[in-house]
Amino acid sequence: MAQNVASAPAPSLRQEPASSKSPERRSPPFRHTYGAVDLGTNNCRLLIARPFDGGFTVVDAFSRIVRLGEGLSHSGALSDAAMDRAVGALAICADKLRRRNVSLSRSVATEACRRARNGEAFVERVKRETGIVLDIIEPQEEARLAVLGCHKLLEPGDGPALIFDIGGGSTELVLVDQDAGAPKIRSWWSAPWGVVSLTESEGKVALEGPDRLKAYRRMRERARRAFASFASTLPSDAPGIRLLGTSGTVTTLASVHLALPAYDRRAVDGLHVPVNAMQRISTMIAEMGHEERAALPCIGRDRADLVVAGCAILEAIVEIWPAKTLGVADRGIREGILRSLMARDGHAL
DSSP, X not given: OOOSOOOXXXXXXXXXXXXXXXXXXXXXXXXXXEEEXXXXXXXXXXXXXXXXXXXEEEEEEEEEEOOTTTTHHHHSSOOHHHHHHHHHHHHHXXXXXXXXXXXXXXXXXXXXXHHOTTHHHHHHHHHHHHOOOEEEOOHHHHHHHHXXXXXXXXXXXXXXXXXXXXXXXXXXXXXXXXXXXXXXXXXXXXXXXXXXXXXXXXXXXXXXXXXHHHHHHHHHHHHHHHHHHHHTTSOSSOTTOEEEEESHHHHHHHHHXXXXXXXXXXXXXXXXXXXXXXXXXXXXXXXXOHHHHHHSTTTHHHHTTXXXXXHHHHHHHHHHSOOSEEEEESOOHHHHHHHHHHHHTTOOO
8 A cells, every 4th residue: 555655746855854843843833735636537637735724725726627538448558648637737737836935735646547458657657747756555555544634524424434435447445434523434445347347348339329217227237246245244234334425426426416507516516415315316318319418417428427426326326335324525535645644743623
């Protein structure tokens, strides 16, 4: 598991302090600015923040759909076009890190780079062309960061909680207990299906054809089988179970549930939606054709071809963990990185 890796393209990169001072005597808040880059199978995201009042305040952010893993399931390699898109987005991230005088950052890459035979070569290209040092993290570290970034949105309660992250190339499931403070991870699972890989497993013709509901059911069954071993370890009679999702799928479906005219993070982040409502929306979206999905303001053309696979994965998750409500988090790995970096500098979060 890759941990404790910090990098920044700025020449003034500060290494982790070697001082033996206690956390209380370290540099005062607001002196340092922190950055987090998350390069996934589908998206490239950046968050820059400073510690503030037991948390942090965002200074700058960036997100772009790059589809780095496009075609990976068939070729086993990152395509030239996909790498070009990702490098272009990362160059913007590098520029923002420099202009914001970020003193400590961490940049991670996930499933696409883990699986691709040219993943390491791509990381070298990114370093050469942008100055960003990507850390290809293992699924366990990906799950840890996602939990650290969003666990504060869990509903209050005494029962166990399942936190999940539907990515582009994989889905991470984490069972946690939460007493006081940070949750304790009891077990975790990484399934090789995300919205990109599962969509490519069916193909566009099947998903947009007259039998698209059959294709949807096949995807849901693939996801269910991928979760089966993990499901067998879950408590079957635990009262008060809770469910929290951090991914574009859950934020998109929550936006549809609210009938938002445009995506609004303030309305979605921290929302709790009845699971049966999310299931109805999933079925409705699966029944739609591409143009109908694209016409929904919070889906649009960028997500219209991938959201169906996300719905299939979500339905498989609620089947193995039948909570009454689903918590929605528009936060995850980037926030987990920031909290880790700030905590190492002695900030109480």
